[in-house]
Amino acid sequence: MTKPVLYTCARSRGLRATWAAEEAGVDIDLNILPFPPRYLAPEYLELNPLGTVPLLVDGETRMTESCAIAHYLATREGFTPLAIAPGERDYGEYCDYTYHADATITFPQTVYMRFAIFEKDKGWAEAGHAYAKWFHKRLVKVEQRLEGREYLCADRFTVADICVGYALILAESVGLDEGVPQSLKDYRARLTAREAYQRAFAREEAGRQALAR
Known part of the structure; x- marks a missing residue:
């Protein structure tokens, strides 16, 4: 399986995806963009014409909805306790x-x-x-x-x-x-x-701080 690539801005809705990846143990390549990327990272429009974040690229799969990405990462290799399967309670x-x-x-x-x-x-x-x-x-x-x-x-x-x-x-x-x-x-x-949230937040903050250097 290819390594998913997540493009996002720190503390944006993309945090849902970064957090889900940490909870599910999915190794992602995290790319933190300046906000707003449509103006400060215009090359990003070549990947996502909407200019919105997040964007997940996983092989041929491209996703731009944060909640859908979180569910996808939690079930990418089959249902995990992070998701609820059809037929299961709730x-x-x-x-x-x-x-x-x-x-x-x-x-x-x-x-x-x-x-x-x-x-x-x-x-x-x-x-x-x-x-x-x-x-x-x-x-x-x-x-x-x-x-x-x-x-x-x-x-x-x-x-x-x-x-x-x-x-x-x-x-x-x-x-x-x-x-x-x-x-x-x-x-x-x-x-x-939760430890996974703390890791996700720290990863995004490290990326944000790197942009400021």
């Missing part, structure tokens, strides 16, 4: 929360970041803060799911936790933490204490 919930992470939770975060952080000089900050409230309201499904549970599905850590957990990690880093319930902050702390 299979439907596993699929649902893995997709829910980006489609429902991360989406309002990215709009908030654009309006309230990246383009706040254009006078759109108020719209950004409206999306912040939207994000906080959308946490209720995860909050209720975790009542009496340590992890989202099948009483074990899975890719669903990686995908949802990243949204909570992002919330802390972009100033959205005030509206995050304490139970979800505790859940986030459990996830980020």
